[in-house]
Amino acid sequence: MTARIAMKTPLVEIDGDEMTRVLWGLIKEKLILPWVDLKTEYYDLGLKNRDDTDDEVTVKSAEAILRLGVGVKCATITSNAARKVEYGLKKLHPSPNATIRAILDGTVFRKPITVSCVKPSISTWKAPIVIGRHAYGDMYKNSEMLIPGPGKVELVYTAEDGTEKRILTVANMKGPGVVQGIHNLDASIRSFAQACFHYALREKIPVWFAAKDTISKTYDGRFKEIFTQVYEAEFRDQYEKAGLSYFYTLIDDVAARVVKGEGGFLWACKNYDGDVMSDMIASAAGSLAMMTSVLLSPSGAVEYEAAHGTVQQHYYRQQKGEKTSTNPVALIFAWTGALAKRGELDGIQDLIAFARKLEDATIQTIEEGNMTGDLARLACPKPAKTLDSWEFTEAIAKKLEKSLS
Numbered sequence: 001m002t003a004r005i006a007m008k009t010p011l012v013e014i015d016g017d018e019m020t021r022v023l024w025g026l027i028k029e030k031l032i033l034p035w036v037d038l039k040t041e042y043y044d045l046g047l048k049n050r051d052d053t054d055d056e057v058t059v060k061s062a063e064a065i066l067r068l069g070v071g072v073k074c075a076t077i078t079s080n081a082a083r084k085v086e087y088g089l090k091k092l093h094p095s096p097n098a099t100i101r102a103i104l105d106g107t108v109f110r111k112p113i114t115v116s117c118v119k120p121s122i123s124t125w126k127a128p129i130v131i132g133r134h135a136y137g138d139m140y141k142n143s144e145m146l147i148p149g150p151g152k153v154e155l156v157y158t159a160e161d162g163t164e165k166r167i168l169t170v171a172n173m174k175g176p177g178v179v180q181g182i183h184n185l186d187a188s189i190r191s192f193a194q195a196c197f198h199y200a201l202r203e204k205i206p207v208w209f210a211a212k213d214t215i216s217k218t219y220d221g222r223f224k225e226i227f228t229q230v231y232e233a234e235f236r237d238q239y240e241k242a243g244l245s246y247f248y249t250l251i252d253d254v255a256a257r258v259v260k261g262e263g264g265f266l267w268a269c270k271n272y273d274g275d276v277m278s279d280m281i282a283s284a285a286g287s288l289a290m291m292t293s294v295l296l297s298p299s300g301a302v303e304y305e306a307a308h309g310t311v312q313q314h315y316y317r318q319q320k321g322e323k324t325s326t327n328p329v330a331l332i333f334a335w336t337g338a339l340a341k342r343g344e345l346d347g348i349q350d351l352i353a354f355a356r357k358l359e360d361a362t363i364q365t366i367e368e369g370n371m372t373g374d375l376a377r378l379a380c381p382k383p384a385k386t387l388d389s390w391e392f393t394e395a396i397a398k399k400l401e402k403s404l405s
Contacts, residue, residue: 004037005354008346011338012064012303013040016074017047019311022318023328023389024074027335030397035354035404036339041068045096047077047087055093062103065301069345072338073100073305074331097305101135105188106297107195108133109266110278110307112285113292113329115366117379120263121284127264129281130205132196133274135295137184140271147177155181182219189223191298192268193230197246199296200266201235206244209268210251223270224248278307287374289327294337304337306330323388325373332362332396354404361399370395 015024032038043061050058065071077083078095101108110131147153153170170179193209200207209227211220231239231246239246249257251273258267269277282291293307307330314324336355343351366375369383376386387395 004033004035005348005350006037007039007342007351008348009342010039010041010068011342012061012068012071013042014061014071014073015042015044015046016076017045017310018075018077018315019318019324019326020075020306020308020331021046021310022315023326023331023393026390026393027328027332030393031332031358031400032335032339034397035400036351045074045076047079047083047089050076050093050096051079051087051089051091054090055096055099058093058096058099059103062100065100065104065303066297066299069301070338070342071301071303072334073097073303074334075306075308075310077310095140098140100303101295102137102141104295104297104299104301104303105136105191106295107192107199108135108274108278108293108295109195109199110274110282110291110293112282113290113333113363114285115290115363115375117367117369117381118286118290118375119378119380120286122259122263124260125263125285127205127262128285129258129263130199130203130266131274131278131281132192132199132207132266132268133278134184134189134192134269134271136188136192136271138182138271139180141183143181145179147173147179149176150174153179184219184222186222186226189226190230193227194234195296195298196266196268197231197235197239200244201238201242203266204242204244206247206265207268208247208249208254208265210249210254210273211270212251214250220270227268282307286378287327287329289330289372289374291330292333292337293330302338302341304334304341306334323390325376325386325392326389327372327374328389328393329362329366333359357403358396358400361396361403365392365396365399 015021041064043057045058045061076096079089079092084092112128114128151173153173155168155170157166196207211223213221213224279288282288288308291307293305295303311326314326317324336359340352340355370387371383372392373386376383
C-alpha cells in the first residue's frame with residue numbers, strides 16, 4: 001500500500017448519536033484512515049456529552065469551525081421530553097444544528113446525490129433541485145411563552161439608547177394559549193441572498209426565491225425586498241450574460257410548480273421552509289440518505305453534514321446485535337466534501353483527488369447493483385441482494401482500493 005496522504009491543517013470533526021455514530025466510525029475505519037493520515041480536532045456532540053457540558057461543547061465546536069475553516073458533522077439528536085427520560089438529561093437543550101448555524105450564520109445548500117438506477121418519484125424531473133436554506137433566525141432562534149389565561153400580549157422594541165420605543169399588540173388572549181417571537185437581521189438576509197446568487201452562478205442554474213409576503217407583509221416582505229436589492233445591484237448583469245434568471249413567487253406557488261417542473265434550479269428558502277422542503281426533495285429524488293448538506297458562513301468557514309437524522313430505530317436494532325441496512329452515503333459525502341475543501345484551502349491536490357475518487361466509488365458501487373435497503377426498494381433493475389451497512393461499506397472500500405491502485 002502506498003503512503004497515506006498527509007494533511008497540513010486539521011478539520012473539525014463533530015461526532016453524533018445513535019446509528020449515524022456507529023456508521024461514522026465505520027466510514028473512518030474502512031474508507032478514510034487506510035488512505036489518509038487524518039488530522040482532526042474532535043468534538044463529541046453525543047446527547048449525553050452535550051448535557052454533561054451544559055451544551056458548551058456545541059458552542060466550542062462551532063467556534064472551532066470558524067477558527068479552522070472546515071468542519072464535518074455527524075447527525076445528532078435534538079432532545080425532547082422522551083429523550084430527557086431516555087438519557088437522564090438535566091434539561092432540554094436547543095437543537096445543536098440551530099446553535100452551530102446561529103454562530104456560523106450563512107446558508108445551507110442541499111443537493112440530491114443521484115444514481116442512474118434510481119429514478120425520481122416526480123417523473124418530469126430531469127435535473128436535481130438544490131435547496132438554499134437560510135441558516136439563521138426565524139423559529140430556530142425564537143422566544144416562546146405559555147399564556148396561562150386572558151390578557152394582552154405585546155411586542156416591544158426599545159432603541160439601544162432609549163430614545164425610541166414601539167409597542168405592538170400581538171393578541172388579546174381570551175384564554176390560555178401560546179405565543180412565539182421570531183426575528184432576523186438585514187445583514188444575515190443579505191448574506192443569504194448573496195450566497196444563493198453566487199452558488200447558482202457557479203453551478204449555472206437559475207434562482208427561485210419563495211416566501212409569503214402577501215400574508216407576512218413586513219417580515220417576509222423584507223426578505224423579498226433585500227433579495228431584489230442584492231440581485232439588481234450585484235448580480236443582474238452577470239446573470240444576463242450567463243443566460244440565467246432570478247424568479248420570485250409565493251412559496252405555495254413554487255410547491256405547485258416543483259411537482260410538475262423539470263428541476264434544475266436553486267430554490268432559496270427561509271429557515272423553516274428549507275428544513276421541510278429539503279427533506280421532500282431528498283425523498284422524491286430517492287432517499288433522505290442521498291443528499292449533501294453544506295453550510296457556507298459569510299466568514300468563509302464551511303461545515304459539511306448529513307441532512308438526515310440519527311436513524312433511531314435502526315440503532316435500537318443494532319444494539320440488539322442485528323446488522324441493519326442503513327444507508328451511509330450522505331455521511332460519506334459529508335466527509336468527502338470536508339476533505340476536498342481542506343485540500344483546496346491547503347493546496348493538497350492528492351486529498352482533493354482522493355475525495356472525488358471515494359465519491360465515484362460510492363456511486364459506482366450502487367450503479368453496479370450493490371446497495372442498502374432504502375435504494376433497493378426503488379432501484380431498476382432490482383438488485384439481486386440487499387446489503388447491510390457493513391457489506392455496502394466493504395463493497396465501496398474494494399471499489400476505492402481498485403481505483404487508487
